Amino acid sequence: NAGVTQTPKFRILKIGQSMTLQCTQDMNHNYMYWYRQDPGMGLKLIYYSVGAGITDKGEVPNGYNVSRSTTEDFPLRLELAAPSQTSVYFCASSLVVGPTDTQYFGPGTRLTVL
């Protein structure tokens, strides 16, 4: 199993550009999540999904959109990039069946908006 994979690893955007961060998991997990981590800080939840076709907002959803058409994929779309979106973005997945299930994180995408 590859686990959770993210592409790209690094990206530089100009203000106003758009892009999609890709996230794929091969563990057949039902739940998937997108977080951002600003320097020296903890992670903040952007969006999450409990299954294909179902998504919901997290703590910091403004400026982002998501979709979940398959169990495996959960892309994050940035529209009209702003410098405040400079961050490291982590995708995670979890089975959320038993009480001890935990999230598995991808390697992250480092995004800079100039």
Place this chain on the structure above:
Amino acid sequence: ELKVEQNPLFLSMQEGKNYTIYCNYSTTSDRLYWYRQDPGKSLESLFVLLSNGAVKQEGRLMASLDTKARLSTLHITAAVHDLSATYFCAVDESGGAQKLVFGQGTRLTINP
């Protein structure tokens, strides 16, 4: 709104010493998670704590949960250099959907 606070935020210690990281949270939750992050890397799950009085141990790390005090601790015993990392606690605010609120992290440096 759930808030999660860790202290200390930075900790430098010598090998062989013991220390404790504290994680306080502001509202009731029945699930608390500890993660480790190495510099420039992703997060790795350490512990899931589910109930009051829960204690879990893995090697030199031991985590505990006091839901009445809304406090979790991560205790490091006889620290070794390999434990240098940033440690995060996270609390599930959704009662099972794992909508996690993270603490700021504790950057731990263990010196030989």
